[in-house]
Amino acid sequence: SDLGRGQGQILRFKLFDSQVDEGFWWRLSSLKLDVLGLDQSPVNVTGFFAPCSHPRVSQRLSLLAESLPEVSGEQSASSDPAHGNRNRCPVPGILYNTNTLESFHALDKKNLLKMEAEKILLDISSGKVEEECSSLLRFLVISFADLKKWTFHYWFAFPALVLNPPATLVSLQPASEVFSTEETDSLTTACNEWRSSSLTADVPFFLVSIANNSRATIRPLRDWKSCQGDGQKLLYGFYDPSHIMSNPGWPLRNFLAFICLRWKIEKVRFFCYREKHGMADLGSSLVGEASVSAPQDWTERRSAPQATGWEPNASGKLTCRTVNLKESMDPVSLAVAAA
Amino acid sequence: MVLTQKLHETFKGTVERITGPRTVSAFKEKGVLSVSEFVIAGDNLVSKCPTWSWEAGEPKKRKPYLPPDKQFLVTRNVPCLRRAISVEEEYEAAGGEVLLDNDENDGWLATHGKPKETQPNEEETIPSMESLAINSEGPIRSISTYFGGAEEEDIPDMASYGDPDNLLDVDPATLQPTYFVAQEPEEDNILRTRTYDVSITYDKYYQTPRVWLTGYDESRMPLQPELVLEDVSQDHAHKTVTIEDHPHLPGKHASVHPCRHGAVMKKIIDVLMSRGVEPEVDKYLFLFLKFVASVIPTIEYDYTMDFDIGSSSH
Incomplete structure (x- = not known):
């Protein structure tokens, strides 16, 4: 069909959508009161996401209670209950929670974003990404928890390395239109197997190789070398939270940077993996080709990379969001409601 | 009303403490589930409908009679494109038939508010x-979230802080x-659109699953439980749907009260058996979700239609 859709255009990515569960704020409040006190050191948090599973709604990057360490101090018996949960792929993040609204606004946002982008670049060049690919999705949250008013101000950033010149789009189509029926069936089976094994279910970046006999296999990034040659087709796959048919989601951005920096590839065939009802759906998944060139100064590490990724608020402004949980957290409100 | 509810919760808690969980199956006789049957049915739901998963929840709220990593079931980010309340109004305006027919035309679930196949935009x-x-x-209409709406004056106007960080550089590769x-x-x-996290817990007193709704508004902010009632069939809103503490998560959540679950499930099982279908206990949650669909008709979580409910004797 429309093979040429977007040909030569700048490839545009749909930003992650953040969502914060009430449980996160409950746990942050206890952490602040019982453990952190006035300490404003950054806290490691874990965000969770999954591939898109509904044709009208993108998946979010969510913070839940489990995103923060447990307050009680008692190490939970089950070491890592979230691991292997296909609907909760963990993503490393960092939280800067300030003590006052003034210090919240005084945070040097540009620099914080740059610091995270540098970590991503370091993980790319050190090879860490091949072992822990979710580090490509590293994110940042700044917050001010006003515990007197049960009000939380917060702002997410999803740092992306800015390629200059930006990647351009050669083609983009639904995967089912690109592959033959045999290839589609084989890839669907392979994806469903990858997603149902607890070892791989939450691994969001992978390699798709399709042999001449139409047989598709999915391999971890570290198998890249052994995927070379043999004349098979090689695609770079990722869990795509975006539901939009015209644009890939945010994870592809740093993935492309990784592919061109680490593996020196300039024409990248990518696979935006999406699901329907929890099963691989190649009708809504996308296959595209991007043309990428790695900036010279990155590889020579002469300058820090440019980064982007602060999330706009609900009205599209680049500013923080605010949630007031007085109704559900304030003991006085609760008592009044129960009376 | 609230007092009686509280008294009942206390009573229920006492009964739960002194009675052991059901271990013998009364699935077909009473429409109820034992703890181990709940885990079996939950495992089956997770394997057939993988957008559902087991979760551990808050460690402090852990129930000793359930496996630590299988405390409750959850499916997240489920869209709810239309308000149930408006769907019902349409239905009544059209002289509404309130039986939910599926393909086999066996309208065994009387329900209000089957969503019409229309484009929401219209x-x-x-x-x-x-x-x-x-x-x-034009600007986007401000979406009032309940949390925050009441005390808007207290919230500093973030716009007044301007953009000292100069984050507004236009990045050409951001959509x-x-x-x-x-x-x-x-x-x-x-x-x-609104979205929901739908969770299913085990209610030890009623020996049935219990469904909970955690809503998010159009800007992904927590939806006050009272507003969740707009997405509940009006037959159930304020009656069988109550707002209570979630057994495994912090905060108040809307829930379908389980007092009639056993009886309803028994009825569904009877209808199936009268047709020669032998319901299997591991399919319990598929049946249960059919029933729940009549309570929350516009939340799009249910796609269990394709699965056989039991072994047919035909």
Whole structure:
């Protein structure tokens, strides 16, 4: 069909959508009161996401209670209950929670974003990404928890390395239109197997190789070398939270940077993996080709990379969001409601 | 009302403490589930409908009679494109038949508010849809979230802080919403919709599953439980749907009260058996979700239609 859709255009990515569960704020409040006190050191948090599973709604990057360490101090018996949960792929993040609204606004946002982008670049060049690919999705949250008013101000950033010149789009189509029926069936089976094994279910970046006999296999990034040659087709796959048919989601951005920096590839065939009802759906998944060139100064590490990724608020402004949980957290409100 | 509810909760807690969990199956006789049957049915739901998963929940709220990593079931980010309340109004206006027919025409579930197959955009009566697209014409209507709405004056105007960080550099590779609304086909618009996290817990007193709703508004902010009632069939809103503490999560959540679950499930099982279908206990949650669909008709979580409910004797 429309093979040429977007040909030569700048490839545009749909930003992650953040969502914060009430449980996160409950746990942050206890952490602040019982453990952190006035300490404003950054806290490691874990965000969770999954591939898109509904044709009208993108998946979010969510913070839940489990995103923060447990307050009680008692190490939970089950070491890592979230691991292997296909609907909760963990993503490393960092939280800067300030003590006052003034210090919240005084945070040097540009620099914080740059610091995270540098970590991503370091993980790319050190090879860490091949072992822990979710580090490509590293994110940042700044917050001010006003515990007197049960009000939380917060702002997410999803740092992306800015390629200059930006990647351009050669083609983009639904995967089912690109592959033959045999290839589609084989890839669907392979994806469903990858997603149902607890070892791989939450691994969001992978390699798709399709042999001449139409047989598709999915391999971890570290198998890249052994995927070379043999004349098979090689695609770079990722869990795509975006539901939009015209644009890939945010994870592809740093993935492309990784592919061109680490593996020196300039024409990248990518696979935006999406699901329907929890099963691989190649009708809504996308296959595209991007043309990428790695900036010279990155590889020579002469300058820090440019980064982007602060999330706009609900009205599209680049500013923080605010949630007031007085109704559900304030003991006085609760008592009044129960009376 | 609230007092009686509280008294009942206390009573229920006492009974739960002194009675052991059901271990013998009364699935077909009473429509109830033992703890181990709940885990079996939950495992089956997770394997057939993988958007559901088991979770551990808050460690402090852990129930000793359930496996630590299988405390409750959850499916997240489920869209709810239309308000149940407005769907029902349409239905009544059309002289509404309130039986839910499926393909086999066996309307065994009497229900209100089967969603009509219309494009949501056409409905002017649905409030949430007005803020649908991030549209270039005019500002987006402010979406009032309950949390925060009441005390708006207390919240400093963030815009007054300006943009000292100069984050507004236009990045050419970031998809700008106006870009695709203006130029791309309609299906690619970003739809703003309420979403739900739907969870299923085990109620030891009633020996049935119990469903909980955690809502998010169009801007992904927590939805006050009272507003969740707009997405509940009006037969159930304020009656069987109550707002209570979640057994495994912090905060108040809307829940379908389980007092009639056993009886309803028994009825469904009887209808199936009268047709020669032998219901299997591991399919319990598929049946249960059919029943729940009559309570929350516009939350799009249910796709269990395709599965056989039991072994047919035909």
